[in-house]
Amino acid sequence: MYKYIFGPVPSRRLGVSLGVDLVTHKTCSLDCVYCECGKTTDLTAIRKEYVPADEVKEELKDYFKKNPKPDFVTFSGSGEPCLNSKIGEVLDFIKSNFDVSVCVLTNGTLFNDPNLRKELLKADLVMPSFDSADEKSFLRINRPCKEITLENYIKGLCDFKKEFKNRFDLEVFILPGFNDSQDDILKLKKAVQQINPDLLLLNSLDRPGAQPGLTAASEAELIKIKKDLDFKNTQIISKSIQRKNIASYREDREEAVYGMIFRRPCTIEDLTEILGLHRNDIGKYLDVLVNQGKVEAEELERGVFYKIKKDN
Ligand code: SF4
Numbered sequence: 092m093y094k095y096i097f098g099p100v101p102s103r104r105l106g107v108s109l110g111v112d113l114v115t116h117k118t119c120s121l122d123c124v125y126c127e128c129g130k131t132t133d134l135t136a137i138r139k140e141y142v143p144a145d146e147v148k149e150e151l152k153d154y155f156k157k158n159p160k161p162d163f164v165t166f167s168g169s170g171e172p173c174l175n176s177k178i179g180e181v182l183d184f185i186k187s188n189f190d191v192s193v194c195v196l197t198n199g200t201l202f203n204d205p206n207l208r209k210e211l212l213k214a215d216l217v218m219p220s221f222d223s224a225d226e227k228s229f230l231r232i233n234r235p236c237k238e239i240t241l242e243n244y245i246k247g248l249c250d251f252k253k254e255f256k257n258r259f260d261l262e263v264f265i266l267p268g269f270n271d272s273q274d275d276i277l278k279l280k281k282a283v284q285q286i287n288p289d290l291l292l293l294n295s296l297d298r299p300g301a302q303p304g305l306t307a308a309s310e311a312e313l314i315k316i317k318k319d320l321d322f323k324n325t326q327i328i329s330k331s332i333q334r335k336n337i338a339s340y341r342e343d344r345e346e347a348v349y350g351m352i353f354r355r356p357c358t359i360e361d362l363t364e365i366l367g368l369h370r371n372d373i374g375k376y377l378d379v380l381v382n383q384g385k386v387e388a389e390e391l392e393r394g395v396f397y398k399i400k401k402d403n
Contacts, residue, residue: 093150095142097168097369099161104218104292104328105194109154109161110371112168113175114141120171120200122234123222125266125296125305127359127374128169135174136201136238144177148184155189163216164189167196169370174201179210186213194218200239202247208254216258218292219248223270224282232269248286261288262328265295265308265316276319283322291325293317297378303390344368348376352386356398 095112102108115133118141122131151164164185166172172195175181185193192215199219201207211217221244223229229241252259263279265271270279283291293316296307308316313327347366351357359377363370377397380386387400 092367093154095147096150096154097372100372100375102163102165102375105165105216106162108163108165108194110168110369111147111151111164111166111172111181112142112170112369113147113166113172113178113181114168114170116169118170118174119198120174120236120239121198123198123264124232124234124269125264127297128370131170131234133170134234134236136236138174138176138201138204138207140177141170141175144175144180144184147181151185151189160189160191163192163194165194165196167194167371171198171200173197173207173211178207182210182213192216196220198233199248199251200235200244202251203243204247205250208247208251211251212255214255214257216260217251217255218260218262219251220262220264221245221248221282221286222264222266223275224278225270225275228270228272228275232264232266245282245285252286252288258290259288260290260292261286262292262294265293265313267306267308267312271308271312271316276316280320280322283320289324291320291322292328293325294328297381303395344372345376345379348373349380349385352380352397353399356389356396358394358396360394362397 097110097112099107099109117128117131118133118135119131120136122134166178172178182193185191194216195211195214197217197219199221222232224245226241261283293313295313296305317325317327348362351362351365359370359373362373381388384400386397389396389398
């Protein structure tokens with residue numbers, strides 16, 4: 092078992108993706124209401140070596156020695172990877188030692204730092220998230236730490252897009268009741284045009300009930316928002332059932348997750364602990380089981396529990 096790398100996980104967008112977690116669990120500059128990793132416990136904009144870069148490099152060396160090459164190495168996980176002050180060093184290490192593409196999944200809130208922008212230039216794909224260009228909605232949906240302002244956030248994204256020569260995809264998470272009013276969409280449209288990503292991705296909750304009290308945007312709502320945003324290159328992220336078609340999808344892991352839930356309802360935390368898999372790994376398999384109608388989520392006092400769907 093590795094401590095900082097996980098997967099490879101079948102990813103809707105990246106094929107077979109080896110995850111690298113550069114921060115400790117839920118260290119983030121945002122505390123998004125929809126975060127599938129739970130509540131942010133260290134809300135910060137301070138960049139430092141949250142996990143030791145040398146240990147991450149050792150794990151990567153070991154992984155590439157023993158395993159086939161993934162399609163991507165992806166900085167992601169359970170917090171904001173750009174908070175790690177050594178992200179550039181790890182990125183350089185990967186690009187000079189292994190012939191593999193690197194993706195950075197980030198909230199993009201720290202892009203107003205020119206040093207960080209420079210550190211990321213060697214990435215093949217950077218995918219920042221950006222959910223709202225309206226001050227109130229931004230505070231409500233993303234709950235940023237006090238150092239992050241919406242103005243600097245948008246400026247940082249625009250600056251990075253101008254400097255970065257590889258692919259830059261912007262992901263917007265639509266959450267009904269939080270960022271989908273007429274006014275929200277109008278402001279979002281303006282900001283997206285300013286940022287000018289190569290591709291705009293519209294996403295919503297994958298697993299109904301992954302967070303208490305939140306609902307996913309329907310396909311029809313996303314299609315309408317896509318039309319209203321009227322951006323040249325926009326895609327709605329397709330449902331995760333397609334992950335099953337990816338070669339690295341492990342049926343045995345899906346069965347292990349299903350088997351545990353069959354015995355008793357479990358939270359993601361329970362499954363992570365019992366099966367010894369990274370929570371992002373567990374999430375991918377849960378997505379498929381929920382979309383297949385085998386498993387359903389239920390909000391209880393201790394959190395969101397996954398249980399066998401009654402008619403199964
Ligand atoms: S930016 Fe990502 S990791 Fe941070 S709270 Fe939002 S969804 Fe979670």
